[in-house]
Amino acid sequence: MNTPAPTLTLLTLNPRHKRARADLTDVNALHKTLMKLVPNDLGPSPRAASGLLFRIENGTTPAILTQTHHQPDPTRLPRNYATHQTRSLTPTLKALRSGLTVHYRITAAPVVSLTAHATPHPVTGRTRGKLTSLTGEPAISWWQRRAAAAGLFPLTIDATPMRSHFRRSDTPGPYASLTRFDGVARITDPTALATALTHGIGRAKPYGAGLLSLTPA
Incomplete structure (x- = not known):
C-alpha cells in the first residue's frame, strides 16, 4: 500500500x-x-x-x-x-526537479554517536555510542551531510539555536538542543528529497524536529 x-x-x-x-x-x-x-x-x-x-x-x-x-x-x-x-503537500512533491533552487527550513536535532563512550545495550548487547548534541560549526557540518543525503545542496545556511520547550524534569538528553536551519539550496535528487519531505530528517521527531519545508526561490 x-x-x-x-x-x-x-x-x-x-x-x-x-x-x-x-x-x-x-x-x-x-x-x-x-x-x-x-x-x-x-x-x-x-x-x-x-x-x-x-x-x-x-x-x-x-x-x-x-x-x-x-x-x-x-x-x-x-x-x-x-x-x-x-x-x-502533493503540489510541492510534483514540482521537485534536479537543478531547481529553493528556500528551505528545518528544525533538527544534530547529534553524533561517540564510540569512545560506547556501552552495550542491556537487552540486545549491541554496542552503541553515546549520543551527544552538536552546536555551531559541527551542527552546520551535520546539516550539510544530511541535506546531501536528502537530495539538497545548500547554497546558504543560517543556523539558529532554538530555545528549549522542555520542562526541566523532562529534558531528553541530547534532544533538548535543537537547531533551526534556513537557507537556499539546489535540488540534486528529487526522489531522495521527496522521501525526506514525506518522512522527515534526523532524530527527535516526537520533540518537534525533522520537518523539512521548501518554497520556491
Missing part, C-alpha cells in the same frame, strides 16, 4: 488558551495534543504510522506547523485552541 501524500496544517495558537500556553512550555504535552489530529487506531507506533512531524514557529503569534499522512481533524483539538489552515 502506498503512503498517502502528506497534509500540512498550520495551527495559529490562541494565546489566551490555557492549554495552548502550557503546550508551548512542554513539548511532551504538545506532542500528545497534536496526536489528537490523527486517528486513534494506528497500532503500537502511532506517531510513525501517522507520519506526524511538527515545528514550532516563533512569531508575533505562536504557531505550530504540522504534517501528517492522514487528513487531520482539527475539531478533535481542545475548543478554541487554535485556528488552522490545511493544504496538501
Whole structure:
C-alpha cells in the first residue's frame, strides 16, 4: 500500500488558551495534543504510522506547523485552541526537479554517536555510542551531510539555536538542543528529497524536529 501524500496544517495558537500556553512550555504535552489530529487506531507506533512531524514557529503569534499522512481533524483539538489552515503537500512533491533552487527550513536535532563512550545495550548487547548534541560549526557540518543525503545542496545556511520547550524534569538528553536551519539550496535528487519531505530528517521527531519545508526561490 502506498503512503498517502502528506497534509500540512498550520495551527495559529490562541494565546489566551490555557492549554495552548502550557503546550508551548512542554513539548511532551504538545506532542500528545497534536496526536489528537490523527486517528486513534494506528497500532503500537502511532506517531510513525501517522507520519506526524511538527515545528514550532516563533512569531508575533505562536504557531505550530504540522504534517501528517492522514487528513487531520482539527475539531478533535481542545475548543478554541487554535485556528488552522490545511493544504496538501502533493503540489510541492510534483514540482521537485534536479537543478531547481529553493528556500528551505528545518528544525533538527544534530547529534553524533561517540564510540569512545560506547556501552552495550542491556537487552540486545549491541554496542552503541553515546549520543551527544552538536552546536555551531559541527551542527552546520551535520546539516550539510544530511541535506546531501536528502537530495539538497545548500547554497546558504543560517543556523539558529532554538530555545528549549522542555520542562526541566523532562529534558531528553541530547534532544533538548535543537537547531533551526534556513537557507537556499539546489535540488540534486528529487526522489531522495521527496522521501525526506514525506518522512522527515534526523532524530527527535516526537520533540518537534525533522520537518523539512521548501518554497520556491
